[in-house]
Amino acid sequence: ACLARRGASGCAFAAPAGKVEYAVGRVQAIGAGGQARLLAKGDAVDEGDTLVTGADAAAQVRMEDGGLIALRPDTRMKLDSFRFDGKQDGTEQYLVSLFKGGFRAIAGLIGRLHKESYRITTPTATIGIRGTDHETIVVVPGSRLAATVAPGTYNKVNRGETVVSNEHGTVFVQPNQMAYAGAGAAPVLQPLNLNIFVVPPPPAARAGRTDTEMRDSAVVDSALLDPDFALGPNLPIGYLFSRTPITGTYLST
Numbered sequence: 001a002c003l004a005r006r007g008a009s010g011c012a013f014a015a016p017a018g019k020v021e022y023a024v025g026r027v028q029a030i031g032a033g034g035q036a037r038l039l040a041k042g043d044a045v046d047e048g049d050t051l052v053t054g055a056d057a058a059a060q061v062r063m064e065d066g067g068l069i070a071l072r073p074d075t076r077m078k079l080d081s082f083r084f085d086g087k088q089d090g091t092e093q094y095l096v097s098l099f100k101g102g103f104r105a106i107a108g109l110i111g112r113l114h115k116e117s118y119r120i121t122t123p124t125a126t127i128g129i130r131g132t133d134h135e136t137i138v139v140v141p142g143s144r145l146a147a148t149v150a151p152g153t154y155n156k157v158n159r160g161e162t163v164v165s166n167e168h169g170t171v172f173v174q175p176n177q178m179a180y181a182g183a184g185a186a187p188v189l190q191p192l193n194l195n196i197f198v199v200p201p202p203p204a205a206r207a208g209r210t211d212t213e214m215r216d217s218a219v220v221d222s223a224l225l226d227p228d229f230a231l232g233p234n235l236p237i238g239y240l241f242s243r244t245p246i247t248g249t250y251l252s253t
Contacts, residue, residue: 016044017082018063025057025073050078053101055144065092067108074143075101080121094118102137102154102196122153125181130161134173137196148195152182156197 020027020043027039032048045051045061051071053059059071065084071077081095098120107118107129120127122138137154139145155164156178164171164179169186173179178197181187 016064017047017049017079017084018045018061018069019043020045020059021062021068022060023057024059026054027057027059027071028052045079047079047082050076052076063094063108065094065108067094068106070104072102072137075103077101077103092117095121097121098136098138098153099123100138100140100143102135104135104158105133107132107134107160122181124183125153125155125164125166125187127153127155128163128165130163133157133159134162135197139196145196149193150180150182152180153187154193154196155179155181156192 020039020041023039023041023043028036028051029039029043029045030036030050030052031046037043039045039051039059051059051061053071053073053075055074057073061069061071063069063082063084076099078097078099079095080097081093083091083093085091094117096119099122115129118129120136122136123140124138127134127136135156135158137145139149139151139154141151143151153164155162155173157173157175159175161175162173162179164173164181164187166181166187168184171179171187171189173189176192178190178192179187180190
């Protein structure tokens with residue numbers, strides 16, 4: 001049996017898990033069959049895809065349940081399972097594996113209504129959510145971040161709560177807290193590491209923006225990838241990851 005995006009012939013139709021809203025630099029999706037394709041604005045992202053950003057690349061994906069993912073440079077993550085057909089019947093599922101790099105996610109309907117069905121797996125921890133806005137980073141040996149922070153999984157909450165666990169223990173993470181899970185050790189809360197995270201100011205409404213419109217924006221490192229912001233071809237990637245804190249109102253959890 002084969003799965004294909006809508007419009008393909010001879011295969012079962014599979015609705016996309018999401019759609020690329022922004023792609024800066026080299027961003028790829030590797031399908032379940034191993035075939036790689038470059039991603040650009042408007043392209044579909046499917047269940048089973050592995051998303052890969054280059055060293056100076058970034059991407060924002062809107063999921064079919066209304067959630068948003070903003071991928072950092074040098075990231076590799078897989079959409080292991082995404083089940084959402086537009087109605088709430090208890091079968092919804094959102095499972096992600098993060099191998100390296102990181103992303104910030106604003107949860108959609110699956111994460112807000114079926115938190116038990118939303119899970120992120122990394123080499124050293126499993127992360128569940130109890131809120132809407134969180135960031136996860138996996139630092140691997142030899143990476144640029146490994147020169148300043150220890151390898152392992154880092155998780156920060158901006159709104160709501162996450163649960164970081166592995167075979168050695170569990171820790172609950174509140175807003176503006178950071179958990180760290182290294183290899184062979186229980187997750188622990190640590191002081192927020194400003195080498196990899198920043199602390200955004202309290203959410204404040206932007207004039208003329210509604211809660212629904214806020215779903216059109218996502219943040220990585222408190223840098224806003226916003227539909228009102230023109231991405232020029234010569235814009236340095238560092239600009240996207242060093243300015244403009246997240247603003248706007250949040251949907252209730």
